[in-house]
Amino acid sequence: MTAIPKIVLVTLILLVVLLPVIGFYVEAAASRRADDAPPSAATFFRSIALAGGAAGLAWVLGLSVALAIARLDSRFSRVLPFLALVPLALPPTIQGYAWLNLPGAADLSLFGLRASEAAGGWGIGWLPWGGALILGSSLWPIVALLGAAALLAGSGSLEQAAAPYAGERRIFWRITLPGLLPATLAGAGIVYWLALSNYSVPSLLAMRTLSTRIFESVSIGTRCGEAAMGSLVLLLAAAPPLIGLGLLMRRRPRLSIGTPSEGMKLRRGRPFVVTGSVIAVCLGAGVPIISLAIQAGGLPAFGRALALGGGPLWNSARLAAVAATLAVGLGLFAAVLLPRHGLARRATWAAGLVSFVLPGYLLGRGLTFIYNRPGPLRAIYEGWPILALGIGAAFFLPAFATLGAAHAGLRTSLEEAAIASGAGPLRRLFRISLPLMIRDVAAIWLILFTLAFGEAGAAILREPPGFQTAQVLLFNQMHYGRNKDVAALCLLAMAISLIPLATAVCLWRRDKGTLT
Amino acid sequence: MRHSHNATLVIVLAGIVLAVLIWVIRPGSEGSRQVVVYTSVDQEHARRLLDKFEKETGIRVRASFDIEAQKTTGLYNSIRDERSAPIADVFWSSEASRMEQLRREGLLAPYASPSGASIPEAYRAPDGAWYGFGARARVLVYDPRRFQESDPPRSIFDLTDPALKGRVGIANPLFGTTSSHVAALFAARGDRAKEFLLDLKKNDVRILDGNSRVRDLVGRGELWVGLTDTDDVWVGKDNGLLLEMVFPDGEAGGLGTLVMPNTIGLIRGARHPDEGKAFIDFILSKETEADLAYGPSRQIPVRGDVDTPPTIVPLEGIRTMTVSIPQIVDVLPESLQFVRDHFLQ
Numbered sequence: 003m004t005a006i007p008k009i010v011l012v013t014l015i016l017l018v019v020l021l022p023v024i025g026f027y028v029e030a031a032a033s034r035r036a037d038d039a040p041p042s043a044a045t046f047f048r049s050i051a052l053a054g055g056a057a058g059l060a061w062v063l064g065l066s067v068a069l070a071i072a073r074l075d076s077r078f079s080r081v082l083p084f085l086a087l088v089p090l091a092l093p094p095t096i097q098g099y100a101w102l103n104l105p106g107a108a109d110l111s112l113f114g115l116r117a118s119e120a121a122g123g124w125g126i127g128w129l130p131w132g133g134a135l136i137l138g139s140s141l142w143p144i145v146a147l148l149g150a151a152a153l154l155a156g157s158g159s160l161e162q163a164a165a166p167y168a169g170e171r172r173i174f175w176r177i178t179l180p181g182l183l184p185a186t187l188a189g190a191g192i193v194y195w196l197a198l199s200n201y202s203v204p205s206l207l208a209m210r211t212l213s214t215r216i217f218e219s220v221s222i223g224t225r226c227g228e229a230a231m232g233s234l235v236l237l238l239a240a241a242p243p244l245i246g247l248g249l250l251m252r253r254r255p256r257l258s259i260g261t262p263s264e265g266m267k268l269r270r271g272r273p274f275v276v277t278g279s280v281i282a283v284c285l286g287a288g289v290p291i292i293s294l295a296i297q298a299g300g301l302p303a304f305g306r307a308l309a310l311g312g313g314p315l316w317n318s319a320r321l322a323a324v325a326a327t328l329a330v331g332l333g334l335f336a337a338v339l340l341p342r343h344g345l346a347r348r349a350t351w352a353a354g355l356v357s358f359v360l361p362g363y364l365l366g367r368g369l370t371f372i373y374n375r376p377g378p379l380r381a382i383y384e385g386w387p388i389l390a391l392g393i394g395a396a397f398f399l400p401a402f403a404t405l406g407a408a409h410a411g412l413r414t415s416l417e418e419a420a421i422a423s424g425a426g427p428l429r430r431l432f433r434i435s436l437p438l439m440i441r442d443v444a445a446i447w448l449i450l451f452t453l454a455f456g457e458a459g460a461a462i463l464r465e466p467p468g469f470q471t472a473q474v475l476l477f478n479q480m481h482y483g484r485n486k487d488v489a490a491l492c493l494l495a496m497a498i499s500l501i502p503l504a505t506a507v508c509l510w511r512r513d514k515g516t517l518t
Numbered sequence: 519m520r521h522s523h524n525a526t527l528v529i530v531l532a533g534i535v536l537a538v539l540i541w542v543i544r545p546g547s548e549g550s551r552q553v554v555v556y557t558s559v560d561q562e563h564a565r566r567l568l569d570k571f572e573k574e575t576g577i578r579v580r581a582s583f584d585i586e587a588q589k590t591t592g593l594y595n596s597i598r599d600e601r602s603a604p605i606a607d608v609f610w611s612s613e614a615s616r617m618e619q620l621r622r623e624g625l626l627a628p629y630a631s632p633s634g635a636s637i638p639e640a641y642r643a644p645d646g647a648w649y650g651f652g653a654r655a656r657v658l659v660y661d662p663r664r665f666q667e668s669d670p671p672r673s674i675f676d677l678t679d680p681a682l683k684g685r686v687g688i689a690n691p692l693f694g695t696t697s698s699h700v701a702a703l704f705a706a707r708g709d710r711a712k713e714f715l716l717d718l719k720k721n722d723v724r725i726l727d728g729n730s731r732v733r734d735l736v737g738r739g740e741l742w743v744g745l746t747d748t749d750d751v752w753v754g755k756d757n758g759l760l761l762e763m764v765f766p767d768g769e770a771g772g773l774g775t776l777v778m779p780n781t782i783g784l785i786r787g788a789r790h791p792d793e794g795k796a797f798i799d800f801i802l803s804k805e806t807e808a809d810l811a812y813g814p815s816r817q818i819p820v821r822g823d824v825d826t827p828p829t830i831v832p833l834e835g836i837r838t839m840t841v842s843i844p845q846i847v848d849v850l851p852e853s854l855q856f857v858r859d860h861f862l863q
Contacts, residue, residue: 039859208726210862218862221588221595222692222854376603384605463592467554467605468580477585478561481730482753 012346015336018328019353019398022391023360026368030230038228041215041235049198049212050239055134056141056197057243061190063138063285064145066278068186071146072153073178073268074275082279083150084504086143089286090449091499093456095202095473096492097140099480100290101132102206103297103489133207137197139285144196145189146282152185153178170270184247191243192400198240199361202458202477212236213361220367220463229367233360240359291496297489307490311475315498318472321386321393322454328394329454330447333401337409338435339427347406354399363463365392370464386469389461393454400453401446408442409435448502455499552578553793556597557610558590558694559780560730560749563815564610570809571800577793582606589694589728590616597785601625604787607794610780610801614650615698617781618847621647627786629795633802640842641779641820649802650779650843652810652817654747655836656699657763657775659733659754664742671743673767674703678717685742687724687732691715691857695729695747695778698846701853702776705845711853715861725862730754737761747778749815756814765836774839779820780810 071082089097160177168176204211212232219229268275298304340347357365369392373383382388412435420430436443458473465474472495479488557564561583568579584592594616597606609626611617620626626647634642634649641650658677660670664685671677677686689696703711724741726732732744733751737759751763767773782801788794800806804824810817811826818833819826826832 037855037859205727208724208731210725217588218690218692218858221592222858370599374599380603462585463588464596465582467556467582470583474583474585475561478583481728482560482562484562484757 011335011339012350015332015350015398016353018332018391019350019357019395021372022365022368022395023353023356024368025370025372026226026233026360026364027230029368029371030226033225034227035225038225038231040228040231041212045210045212045215046235046239048210049236050242052133052137052204052209052211053194053198053239055131056137057190057194059134059138060142060145060193061186063142063278063282064149064189065182065186066275067142067146067282068149068153068182069178069268069271069275070279071150074272075267078276078279082283083147085283085287086146087500087503088283088291088496089140090143090452091456091496091503092140092287092290092492093202093458093473094137094140094200095206095456095458095477095480096294096495097286097290098136098203098206099476099488099492100293101136103485104289104293133203133209133211134197135285136203136207137200138193139282139289141193141196142282142286144192145186148189149182149186152182170268174268174271187243187247191247194243195240195359198236199359201361201363201462206480212239216361217363217463220363226367229364233364236361237356237359244355291493294489294492297485298493299486303486303490304494306487307494310479310487311472311491311494314470314472314475315495317386317469318455318495319498321389321471322451322457324387324390325393325397325454325457326447326450328390329397329401329450330405330443332394332398333403333405333446334436334439334443335431336398336402337405338431338439342410350402351399354402357395358397358399360396362392362396362457362461365396366461366463384466386466388464388466389471393457396457397450397453401450404446405439405442408439412438444505448505451502452499455495550578551576551790551793552580553790553797554605554607555579555581555610555797556593556606556608557581558584558593558612559610560612560815563749563810563813566813567801567806567809571797574800575796577796579797589689591693591697594620597625598623601787604785604789606785607788607790608782608784608797610782612654612780613695613698613778614648614781614843615701615846615850617648617783618643618843619850620783621645622847625786626783627788627791629784629798631795631798631802633799633804636804636821636823637802638820643783648781648783649798650781651802651807651820652815653777653779653820653833654695654749654815654817655765655775655777655831655838656695656745657748657751658743658766659736659746659751659761659763660743661736661739661741662760662762663739670762670764671766672764672769673772674745675714675767677723677743677745678714678721680721682721682742684722684724686718686721687726687735687741687744688718689729689732689746690725690727691861692854695776696745697850697854697857698778699745699776700857701846701850702839702841703773704849704853704856705841706773706839712856712860715857719861733759733761749817752816753814765831768837772837774837776841777818777833777836777838780817 067082067086070079092100160181161173164173164177199213201213201217204214212235216229216232216236219225219232336350340350366389369388370383373379373388382391416434417430420434425433456473458471458477461471461474462477472491476488476491476495479491555568564581564583568581571577572579582593582596584590590611590613593609597604597609597620600606609617609620621643628646630646631649637649637651642648658671658674671679671682691697691700700711700715703714724735726735729746729750730753732741732746733754735741736744737754748763751761754761765775768775782798784791784794784798804821807819807821808825811819811824811830816827816830818830820833822834
């Protein structure tokens with residue numbers, strides 16, 4: 003590939019991914035006011051506590067599940083990848099709602115958290131612990147799936163080699179866990195960022211975090227300057243996992259060497275791993291589903307929910323399909339056509355990270371600034387393509403990272419042979435890379451479809467006339483006290499999300515370890 | 519190998535074609551008669567009337583709703599953002615102050631609706647840019663189980679009572695009717711309103727993301743008392759919550775209760791002005807106001823001759839605040855600033 007197309011490619015990708023961010027900051031610069039104030043220190047630290055708590059909980063739960071999937075030999079471990087999908091199909095908004103409306107919740111003493119609320123403050127419904135519990139319970143599958151993929155792809159042969167010389171505990175602490183750390187900590191980092199920028203759970207719990215504070219600034223009209231200050235503080239708060247992961251990667255060489263193989267099966271550690279996995283599944287799937295099922299009451303609620311939410315569910319599905327296609331398309335081009343190392347790849351990573359970390363409604367605001375103009379751009383602003391652009395930009399990073407890792411795992415000899423026979427970059431992409439990566443492409447598309455299906459961020463700020471997504475409908479309905487219909491609608495949305503996710507896991511299991 | 523490549527290409531092309539098709543088949547084609555309505559009225563209440571209008575007139579309604587957490591303000595911002603090429607034809611607001619702000623900014627087109635002729639002057643803009651109808655009152659909602667041995671609060675100033683510390687909830691006063699209520703206090707009481715807010719803060723008031731959330735937490739016994747709208751209380755009662763309400767400060771010489779009507783106005787430069795006017799006429803009809811009174815939100819008609827159910831307290835039976843909507847809008851920027859800088863920080 004010549005230098006000019008590379009520059010064009012990088013520019014195009016950066017433009018699509020960064021356009022919403024650029025739009026937002028340009029508008030912010032134009033609307034700065036003297037009395038714009040940054041978020042308070044209390045808000046900053048509360049947000050870090052929330053995100054850190056959620057990431058910590060997700061790491062502990064996800065680690066147990068990853069070990070159970072990859073290092074246990076039982077029926078439970080074979081079913082677990084599917085159970086691990088359920089929390090992903092229940093977006094944090096729904097999880098929060100289910101937890102808050104848990105029958106008997108008003109009297110529930112949850113590890114003492116609820117009881118202490120009566121004394122005025124740190125209960126599940128009010129300050130970070132409740133939010134961290136809900137977000138951690140909802141997002142642990144990210145850690146679990148990344149961890150399981152790393153285990154299945156990597157350290158099995160090392161464990162087998164060490165087995166004659168060391169006990170299970172020693173192998174676990176010296177080989178399995180170090181091999182698992184980069185992937186699971188990366189997963190915890192993703193959970194941290196998602197929790198930091200999450201708006202719906204703090205909003206439901208009436209918590210004041212950076213995300214809710216920035217939302218207030220944006221939605222009071224011309225306070226984009228203040229929202230921009232808040233977003234910079236949020237990016238600052240997003241830095242710790244990035245720095246931590248960078249240090250970890252430097253100090254610890256990757257242990258995922260050798261061919262994928264069955265690793266050591268846990269025996270002594272089995273009770274811990276099974277208990278952790280059962281707790282994870284109960285928190286992330288059992289409690290919310292039981293809560294929702296009890297609230298829904300019976301079949302009539304599902305009929306009403308379908309009548310109420312049929313249109314929005316369909317809207318969400320097609321929006322998610324287009325957004326996932328956009329993110330995966332861009333991610334694929336960037337992963338395959340950009341050089342494997344160098345400035346262009348790092349710039350693309352940075353651009354993707356900024357779009358991923360900033361709350362969706364800020365991207366929506368930026369896109370509004372770009373597209374809300376007379377002329378042809380207006381069609382994008384007025385319809386739902388504006389939401390697809392926002393969600394696609396936000397989810398570019400997971401697509402780029404996943405497909406980049408998959409591409410890095412391909413043998414280079416095929417591409418080198420194609421170059422030698424004169425094949426151009428697009429021909430190589432479609433004839434060599436894509437066929438070899440097709441399962442990864444399909445799996446990440448399906449996962450992003452599910453995440454986009456549950457995404458509420460951009461649509462909360464901008465609902466195109468006549469186009470309501472299921473998440474916004476749910477968010478509104480939750481306020482009207484129609485608990486039966488809302489619960490049934492949540493369960494319907496979950497069922498729709500689970501179909502592509504289960505397909506993704508089937509693809510992944512047929513090709514163990516490539517989704518890393 | 520070649521077979522596999524061809525299959526891949528077919529899959530990719532099929533995916534692209536599907537994505538394009540999905541993109542193209544989207545709502546909002548301009549073929550039929552339509553009206554774009556931005557409404558901050560609760561979706562479940564508005565939807566019924568929008569469907570009825572569609573059925574009666576054959577005009578398709580494309581609606582945008584505001585989420586509870588940014589009630590009215592979100593759509594107000596959108597209309598301001600879109601001033602160079604409006605998308606909305608009609609703004610149907612759940613309160614009046616943002617509508618009056620839009621009028622002052624020249625974003626509404628005056629329209630002498632025949633249906634609105636009978637609406638009292640206090641509930642419409644002098645130039646006919648907007649009309650008020652179907653009002654709600656700001657009330658104190660309380661959990662009767664908590665006040666079996668003592669009287670429930672009768673004044674909003676009772677919410678600062680230390681006995682209620684940590685037990686009072688209000689919606690975020692930057693949005694919706696709560697923001698108008700705070701501005702009305704500023705207009706009526708000046709600095710006393712600021713003291714009240716600071717006292718509320720000292721009393722650990724819970725700031726929630728909507729009036730209905732206030733109602734729910736009071737109904738579930740997690741809060742003892744809150745400030746909300748009458749329609750939220752009625753819906754809560756219908757859903758089985760144990761709630762009672764008080765029209766606050768109704769004693770002689772008292773501050774009075776804030777009554778906030780729905781408002782509706784035509785957007786200046788609307789793309790479907792005729793359909794917009796038809797919609798306004800429909801909403802302002804006495805039948806619609808009676809429908810709102812008999813509906814789940816039990817909204818209070820501003821016209822005395824509209825039929826109402828016996829459970830509704832008519833406007834004449836409520837001692838209302840003497841602050842006008844223009845007065846509220848005059849102080850709204852100051853009150854919002856104070857809330858942001860001193861109450862929410």
